[in-house]
Amino acid sequence: xxxxxxxxxxxxxxxxxxxxxxxxxxxxxxxxxxxxxxxxxxxxxxxxxxxxxxxxxxxxxxxxxxxxxxxxxxxxxxxxxxxxxxxxxxxxxxxxxxxxxxxxxxxxxxxxxxxxxxxxxxxxxxxxxxxxxxxxxxxxxxxxxxxxxxxxxxxxxxxxxxxxxxxx
Amino acid sequence: xxxxxxxxxxxxxxxxxxxxxxxxxxxxxxxxxxxxx
Numbered sequence: 001x002x003x004x005x006x007x008x009x010x011x012x013x014x015x016x017x018x019x020x021x022x023x024x025x026x027x028x029x030x031x032x033x034x035x036x037x038x039x040x041x042x043x044x045x046x047x048x049x050x051x052x053x054x055x056x057x058x059x060x061x062x063x064x065x066x067x068x069x070x071x072x073x074x075x076x077x078x079x080x081x082x083x084x085x086x087x088x089x090x091x092x093x094x095x096x097x098x099x100x101x102x103x104x105x106x107x108x109x110x111x112x113x114x115x116x117x118x119x120x121x122x123x124x125x126x127x128x129x130x131x132x133x134x135x136x137x138x139x140x141x142x143x144x145x146x147x148x149x150x151x152x153x154x155x156x157x158x159x160x161x162x163x164x165x166x167x168x
Numbered sequence: 169x170x171x172x173x174x175x176x177x178x179x180x181x182x183x184x185x186x187x188x189x190x191x192x193x194x195x196x197x198x199x200x201x202x203x204x205x
Contacts, residue, residue: 028176094198098190144173151183152190159194166191166198 008072015064020150022058027147030054031140047122055118062110066103073100095163099156106146106153113142 030051037043073082073096085093086100117135120127127135159166172178 027179032176089197091199095194098194141171141173144179148173148179148183148186151180152187155187156190156194163198166195 002075005072005075008068008075012065012068012072015061015068018057019061019065020154022054022061023143023146023150025054026058026143031143051118052122055115059110059115062107066107069100069103095156095159095166099153099159102149102153102156106149109142109146114139114146117142 030046034043034046034051037046070083073086073093075082082093085091086097087104089097117139119125120132120135121139170178172182
């Protein structure tokens with residue numbers, strides 16, 4: 001019995017639920033609620049206490065999800081290079097390859113676009129008002145892009161269970 | 169033209185459309201031979 005695959009898959013699911021759950025929290029709950037709170041002059045506690053902590057779990061859950069997924073591909077019994085096969089759309093790894101690429105683009109967005117700009121917005125690094133305004137727009141669009149990409153990403157992550165849909 | 173990502177519904181609809189497009193791309197390149205079988 002291959003315990004490593006079961007454990008990597010479990011970790012992948014746990015961290016993935018936290019990552020995408022927080023992504024949906026930011027987009028469906030926090031952003032519209034924060035806009036209302038800002039208009040009411042009551043946004044302080046959200047940006048001071050809630051968003052920074054949510055971002056800690058968000059960005060590290062993204063890393064754990066990706067690493068556990070990569071490790072899971074590596075344990076695939078059908079070939080020694082599951083990771084490479086997925087990212088090169090090789091053979092039976094085509095479908096999970098789409099999920100792997102989408103997840104990787106999303107991880108990039110988290111660490112290269114969302115987090116550095118959130119640091120400016122939340123005041124963790126110094127930024128002028130125009131820089132903060134630009135950072136807010138970039139972080140917003142990157143977060144919305146990830147929400148959009150999560151829809152096909154989750155479709156392809158589960159694709160092994162309905163591979164017959166892809167028969168011609 | 170308004171950016172669809174500026175609205176939540178635009179984001180969700182864009183994701184569904186992207187899923188449909190990628191589904192047909194994946195179907196075109198899927199090898200039609202199951203692993204191990």
